[in-house]
Amino acid sequence: MSGILVITQQKNRMSAETLAAGQQLGAALNLPVSAAVIGTSDAGEFADKKLDHIYTVDDPLLKAYTPDGYTAALEQLIRLKKPQFVLLPHTYQVRDFAPKLATRFQQVLVSDVVDFRAAPGSVVMVRQLFQGKLNADVKFGGEAPYFASLQAGAFRAENAVRADTPVSVESVPVQLDASKIRSRPEEPFREAQRAVDLTAASIIVSVGRGIREKENIPMVEELAKVMGAELAASRPICDNGWLPMERQVGSSGQTVAPKVYIAVGISGAIQHLVGMKGAKTIVAINKDANAPIFEVADYGIVGDLFEVVPALIEEVKKAKG
Amino acid sequence: MKIIVAIKQVPARDSQLRVDSAGKWIQTSGLSFEINEPDAYALEAALQLKEKNGGEVLALCAGPAGASQTIREALAKGADRALHIEDDTLNDLDTLAVSRLLAKAAAAENPDLILTGLQSDDLGYGQTGVVIAELLGMPHATLIMEVEKKDAAVRVKRELEDGWFQHVELPLPAVLTIQSGISKLRYATLMGIKRAKTKEVKRLTAADLGVELQPTITIDRVYAPVRTKQTQILEGSAKEAAAKLVEKLKFEVRVL
Ligand SMILES: Cc1cc2nc3c(=O)[nH]c(=O)nc-3n(C[C@H](O)[C@H](O)[C@H](O)COP(=O)(O)OP(=O)(O)OC[C@H]3O[C@@H](n4cnc5c(N)ncnc54)[C@H](O)[C@@H]3O)c2cc1C
Ligand SMILES: Nc1ncnc2c1ncn2[C@@H]1O[C@H](COP(=O)(O)O)[C@@H](O)[C@H]1O
Numbered sequence: 074m075s076g077i078l079v080i081t082q083q084k085n086r087m088s089a090e091t092l093a094a095g096q097q098l099g100a101a102l103n104l105p106v107s108a109a110v111i112g113t114s115d116a117g118e119f120a121d122k123k124l125d126h127i128y129t130v131d132d133p134l135l136k137a138y139t140p141d142g143y144t145a146a147l148e149q150l151i152r153l154k155k156p157q158f159v160l161l162p163h164t165y166q167v168r169d170f171a172p173k174l175a176t177r178f179q180q181v182l183v184s185d186v187v188d189f190r191a192a193p194g195s196v197v198m199v200r201q202l203f204q205g206k207l208n209a210d211v212k213f214g215g216e217a218p219y220f221a222s223l224q225a226g227a228f229r230a231e232n233a234v235r236a237d238t239p240v241s242v243e244s245v246p247v248q249l250d251a252s253k254i255r256s257r258p259e260e261p262f263r264e265a266q267r268a269v270d271l272t273a274a275s276i277i278v279s280v281g282r283g284i285r286e287k288e289n290i291p292m293v294e295e296l297a298k299v300m301g302a303e304l305a306a307s308r309p310i311c312d313n314g315w316l317p318m319e320r321q322v323g324s325s326g327q328t329v330a331p332k333v334y335i336a337v338g339i340s341g342a343i344q345h346l347v348g349m350k351g352a353k354t355i356v357a358i359n360k361d362a363n364a365p366i367f368e369v370a371d372y373g374i375v376g377d378l379f380e381v382v383p384a385l386i387e388e389v390k391k392a393k394g
Numbered sequence: 395m396k397i398i399v400a401i402k403q404v405p406a407r408d409s410q411l412r413v414d415s416a417g418k419w420i421q422t423s424g425l426s427f428e429i430n431e432p433d434a435y436a437l438e439a440a441l442q443l444k445e446k447n448g449g450e451v452l453a454l455c456a457g458p459a460g461a462s463q464t465i466r467e468a469l470a471k472g473a474d475r476a477l478h479i480e481d482d483t484l485n486d487l488d489t490l491a492v493s494r495l496l497a498k499a500a501a502a503e504n505p506d507l508i509l510t511g512l513q514s515d516d517l518g519y520g521q522t523g524v525v526i527a528e529l530l531g532m533p534h535a536t537l538i539m540e541v542e543k544k545d546a547a548v549r550v551k552r553e554l555e556d557g558w559f560q561h562v563e564l565p566l567p568a569v570l571t572i573q574s575g576i577s578k579l580r581y582a583t584l585m586g587i588k589r590a591k592t593k594e595v596k597r598l599t600a601a602d603l604g605v606e607l608q609p610t611i612t613i614d615r616v617y618a619p620v621r622t623k624q625t626q627i628l629e630g631s632a633k634e635a636a637a638k639l640v641e642k643l644k645f646e647v648r649v650l
Contacts, residue, residue: 140524140533140534140535141533164555165536165537165553165554165555168512168520168521168524168536168537169524169535169536169537170524172489172519172520172521172524172525172528173524173525173527173528173534176490176493176524176525176528176529177528179490179610180490180610181488181489181490181521181609181610181611182489182519182521183611184518184519184520184521185518185519185520197614200518201518201619202516202517202518202616203405203411203420203515203516203518204515204518205619206411207411207413207420207616207617207618207619208616208617208618208619209613209614209615209616209617210613210614210615210616210617211611211612211613211614212611212612212614213610213611214609214610214611214612215610255533255564255565256533256535256562256563256564257562257563257564258560258561258562259560259561259562259563260560261554261558261559261560262558262559262560263557263558263559264557264559267557275649276649282407300649300650308574308575309431309574309575311575312574312575313575313578314578324555324556325553325555325556325557325573326557327556327557328556332647332649333643333647333649353647354647356639356643357625361408362627363618365619367621367623367625368619368621368622368623369623370623370625371623371625371626372625372626372627372628372639372642373625373626373627373628374627374628374632374635374636374639375627376632376635377632380632381632381635381636383632384632384633384635384636384637385636385639385640387633387636388633388636388637388639388640389640389650391640392640392644392650393650
């Protein structure tokens with residue numbers, strides 16, 4: 074067992090982040106780093122990165138993603154190349170197959186990793202608990218390979234080191250059996266066109282579960298109105314039907330980058346943060362000084378939103394004359 | 395159709411969490427607990443499938459004795475029976491060890507469908523359903539928003555990133571991990587609460603199930619995250635803080 078294998082997902086920007094993280098881990102442990110590209114024989118965007126090898130794993134049965142197909146193919150690749158560490162981007166697709174893949178090796182995927190500390194003989198993965206309120210250092214055990222998936226935005230794609238010599242691309246044949254692929258995936262689709270385009274807004278006022286009841290939403294709506302802002306929400310608000318889905322910000326909603334994002338009663342779970350971290354200025358209003366949202370906020374008000382929001386409406390009105 | 399729903403009891407959402415003296419988990423005394431949010435949606439999906447197609451809904455929970463409160467709530471909402479794997483040491487385990495327990499208990503019931511939440515609010519591994527499926531040799535699908543029963547199959551709607559979705563058909567028996575928001579949650583009725591008291595809760599231990607409680611990965615240390623960003627906290631009364639914020643927005647950020 075040796076080396077680090079980064080499993081990439083096509084057309085997903087988190088793959089480049091994972092590659093950069095793989096190179097970092099490789100440098101710390103003195104291990105060679107390779108990447109796997111699945112479902113195509115084109116090394117594509119990874120061909121210019123500093124890597125030991127790029128393995129392409131292609132087969133007609135890998136054209137459409139299925140957990141059975143991907144697990145079978147990657148299990149064969151890993152048994153053949155015997156990496157010590159397997160790193161993956163924590164995408165929805167990886168969430169779907171990587172726990173299954175790790176189980177094949179009697180291993181546990183350390184999922185959603187935000188950082189690591191590594192020296193030869195000692196590797197600690199850092200992941201969040203309680204929706205980002207606490208961190209945990211996690212250690213691998215049992216026999217390698219050790220699996221970890223990396224959280225969106227935790228590592229910087231720009232840090233990926235480029236190759237000075239062309240990387241060797243090796244096509245790895247796999248044996249797949251159509252009868253063992255049990256799920257029948259259909260074409261991905263989008264729901265009807267969104268009526269609200271939050272991406273164009275320069276100010277967004279976003280409301281979370283701190284608002285408690287549907288009846289309280291108009292208060293935040295008014296704040297948005299006096300500020301000339303679009304109204305957005307975290308997932309539970311849309312799940313409850315208090316605001317339409319199209320106003321949801323986050324990994325399963327819209328990704329926004331306004332000049333100002335005001336988070337009202339939002340805790341700051343990673344799935345929300347990935348949708349709004351790109352805002353130029355972030356304001357958080359939250360009664361819990363330890364809420365993870367303060368990790369990304371430029372300005373914070375620690376207090377009860379039911380006092381702060383009405384006061385804010387007044388002050389904005391005053392300022393606007 | 396026989397449906398098993400895996401429900402986990404987790405600390406209530408707004409709990410003030412403190413790391414325990416060993417630094418390996420949180421202090422649990424004094425906390426209140428509730429059902430893990432996506433698991434409530436998984437239970438709702440199971441109850442609706444039963445209402446449409448007939449059958450039985452079983453709640454499956456591994457947790458300390460105190461988890462029986464969450465189990466009772468599931469029964470009050472309409473689950474027919476429950477399996478409670480009682481264990482106080484689960485926090486020392488990992489997904490694989492817990493999944494072995496859950497899979498073993500589930501297998502003995504020969505279910506057509508196993509539903510889990512997509513992620514737990516405490517550990518947040520987001521894996522248990524998928525690992526159970528692999529251990530039982532069943533097909534699975536994750537992040538499910540809709541379930542439609544077909545002959546010996548289900549057709550489900552999966553959530554993908556950025557507002558994309560996909561339908562997938564799977565033969566039964568299968569495992570689905572349910573995303574929050576799949577449909578509106580019901581409340582337990584008074585009648586339901588009364589009836590729950592008479593419903594069967596089967597208690598099991600790891601020893602009964604013949605599962606060795608051995609973790610593969612271990613949590614070495616739990617701690618408050620170190621803040622890297624300097625947030626300017628605007629102090630004062632609500633009015634003072636609001637005034638300060640407006641000033642910042644007007645003169646520094648220049649959006650007002
Ligand atoms: C695969 C996956 C995809 C997801 N996709 C998304 C997504 O796209 N978007 C998204 O938002 N989430 C998403 N989630 C859910 C996410 O993990 C969180 O559960 C969610 O963002 C929490 O929403 P919240 O912050 O509004 O609620 P909570 O976490 O309940 O936070 C409420 C906050 O309000 C504060 N509060 C309470 N009362 C007051 C008061 N009176 N005054 C001030 N503050 C108060 C509390 O301190 C707390 O911080 C996803 C989860 C998964 C697993
Ligand atoms: N101890 C447990 N008892 C019952 N169900 C569980 C338990 N742990 C995890 N689950 C189920 O697995 C899902 C995912 O958990 P996790 O993999 O920890 O994120 C949860 O939403 C539950 O449905």
